[in-house]
Amino acid sequence: MESVLEVKGLSAWFGGHQVLTDIRMDVGRNSVTSVMGPSGCGKSTFIRCLNRMHDLTPGFRSTGEILLDGVNIQSERIDPVNLRRRVGMVFQQPNPFPRMSVFENVAVGLKLNGKKLTRASIAETVEKSLHMAALWNEVKDHLDRPGLSLSGGQQQRLCIARALAVEPEILLMDEPCSALDPVSTAKIEELIEDLSERYTIVVVTHNMQQAARISDSVAFFLLGELIEMDKSGKIFTNPSDKRTEEYITGRFG
Amino acid sequence: METVSFRRKALDRCMKALFCVCAVLVILPLFVIFFDLVIKGAKELKPSLLIDLPHPVGEPGGGIANGIVGTIVITLLTMLWSVPTAVLCGIYLAEYGRGKFASAVRFAADTMTGVPSIIMGIFGYILLVVPMKRFSAWAGAAALSMIFIPVVVRTTEDMLRTVPHHVHEAALALGIERWKTILYIVVRTASSGILTGILLAMARILGETAPLLFTALGNQFWQTRLDQPIAAIPLQVFTYAISPYEDWHDKAWAGALVLIAMVLLISLTARFFGREKK
Numbered sequence A: 001m002e003s004v005l006e007v008k009g010l011s012a013w014f015g016g017h018q019v020l021t022d023i024r025m026d027v028g029r030n031s032v033t034s035v036m037g038p039s040g041c042g043k044s045t046f047i048r049c050l051n052r053m054h055d056l057t058p059g060f061r062s063t064g065e066i067l068l069d070g071v072n073i074q075s076e077r078i079d080p081v082n083l084r085r086r087v088g089m090v091f092q093q094p095n096p097f098p099r100m101s102v103f104e105n106v107a108v109g110l111k112l113n114g115k116k117l118t119r120a121s122i123a124e125t126v127e128k129s130l131h132m133a134a135l136w137n138e139v140k141d142h143l144d145r146p147g148l149s150l151s152g153g154q155q156q157r158l159c160i161a162r163a164l165a166v167e168p169e170i171l172l173m174d175e176p177c178s179a180l181d182p183v184s185t186a187k188i189e190e191l192i193e194d195l196s197e198r199y200t201i202v203v204v205t206h207n208m209q210q211a212a213r214i215s216d217s218v219a220f221f222l223l224g225e226l227i228e229m230d231k232s233g234k235i236f237t238n239p240s241d242k243r244t245e246e247y248i249t250g251r252f253g
Numbered sequence B: 001m002e003t004v005s006f007r008r009k010a011l012d013r014c015m016k017a018l019f020c021v022c023a024v025l026v027i028l029p030l031f032v033i034f035f036d037l038v039i040k041g042a043k044e045l046k047p048s049l050l051i052d053l054p055h056p057v058g059e060p061g062g063g064i065a066n067g068i069v070g071t072i073v074i075t076l077l078t079m080l081w082s083v084p085t086a087v088l089c090g091i092y093l094a095e096y097g098r099g100k101f102a103s104a105v106r107f108a109a110d111t112m113t114g115v116p117s118i119i120m121g122i123f124g125y126i127l128l129v130v131p132m133k134r135f136s137a138w139a140g141a142a143a144l145s146m147i148f149i150p151v152v153v154r155t156t157e158d159m160l161r162t163v164p165h166h167v168h169e170a171a172l173a174l175g176i177e178r179w180k181t182i183l184y185i186v187v188r189t190a191s192s193g194i195l196t197g198i199l200l201a202m203a204r205i206l207g208e209t210a211p212l213l214f215t216a217l218g219n220q221f222w223q224t225r226l227d228q229p230i231a232a233i234p235l236q237v238f239t240y241a242i243s244p245y246e247d248w249h250d251k252a253w254a255g256a257l258v259l260i261a262m263v264l265l266i267s268l269t270a271r272f273f274g275r276e277k278k
Helices: A043-049 A080-086 A102-112 A119-132 A152-165 A182-195 A208-214 A232-237 A242-248 B002-044 B047-051 B065-096 B100-114 B117-132 B137-161 B165-173 B178-189 B191-206 B233-242 B246-275
Strands: A003-014 A017-028 A032-036 A060-068 A087-090 A170-174 A200-205 A217-222 A225-231
Touching: A003 A043, A003 A200, A017 A043, A017 A060, A017 A200, A017 A217, A017 A225, A032 A043, A032 A208, A043 A170, A043 A200, A080 A087, A087 A152, A102 A119, A102 A152, A102 B178, A119 A152, A152 A170, A152 A182, A152 B165, A182 A200, A182 A208, A200 A208, A208 A232, A217 A232, A217 A242, A225 A232, A225 A242, A232 A242, B002 B246, B047 B065, B047 B246, B065 B100, B065 B137, B065 B178, B065 B191, B065 B233, B065 B246, B100 B137, B117 B137, B137 B191, B165 B178, B178 B191, B191 B246, B233 B246
Parallel strands: A032 A200, A032 A217, A087 A170, A170 A200
Antiparallel strands: A003 A017, A003 A060, A217 A225
């Protein structure tokens, strides 16, 4: 499979505390990659490196290369604003913008991205994005209601629609279901599968069953190191590393 | 057992009564002032008060129309430059201000809030009245800005700090530049709080007298030029009140009533915006 992201020797520190050590990983185009591991293993820190969300964190430092289509996004010359338009992100807690309607929540990225767009083309993109996020049918009659008036699961799909509206190539999801009920979780998981036909998706999860259900490849992180990465089927049936086996059999974590 | 329980209950009631009495003591002055003003000001509270210029002593009628217009002009003039300056400074403190400079700005703003307002008047006099060689609306507005800005800077900062961090992150993750994130998303999220702060500061400067004494000076006539002495309600009330004439005293009461009605109206508006959420 063609790699869209290549991580080469990524290490990261918060102040003097090292949180990632020499991570090496390839992410295939239009696939779902899960990053799993116990709390505090650096999985969130890792995916937040992929869209440079740490840039504003005081004391954060990282070394190594992250190649997006062959270009090192760690470089000073890369504008994080442009990078984030190509690499979207969905967070653990659904976080629609307060004081904005459902429509505005999806449209705001387009409007503030500085491209001159007509009202009609914005409306079209909003509808398309809500369709892709499997939310359109539920909200089409009240697009002017506050985004925060939706249920938790709907809010998370709204956040996915918001991310899709700026037409990224890669979608990062940081434990997107951990604050949701099982029904909403099932919807999001189904959505992830559908979206993977057009997008490259990297999902952080500490839920092994979820990783098994949704992913093509799984990366297992432990204490800031990538222990093992392989096809989903292989990792859950025949892991090569003893620690992976211990984790998936519930020996720790 | 029973006596102890009785004593404890009694003490509990006493303490509760004490808290209530103090709460009443706090709101009492507002009611006393307001009703006293209504009673004493009612006599002169007639249309002529709102539409006439001050008349000479003894001549019936006369009002504070120029003062009302002057107060509105000075207040708007003050806000014209103070609102953007104060809000942008508040944004700086909340979003960028981490170092020593920011602490200095914060400390200065807090200190300014406590400086007696007459000092702002004297400062406006030295800074603008003396070089311009005339009292003016400009100088009045400059003196009031020094009261308005520090208050709004700190409320804006406080309101922006209540915006959760995840709102910033969500916007940045969409590839929105930092300044746009702050201006169009974070400020918007905090907008009702910021507006409330602006309105309350506005109510505060509306009634300030001391800063205007040496700057706007006051005027018995209409004034259309901003570089000339201009009337203001508090100044007019002051002029009427210190006079030895009975009918001027009545006008002072009525003027004060108009002033407090304006302040009350703005406070109520502020409450309305402050309550509206999401």
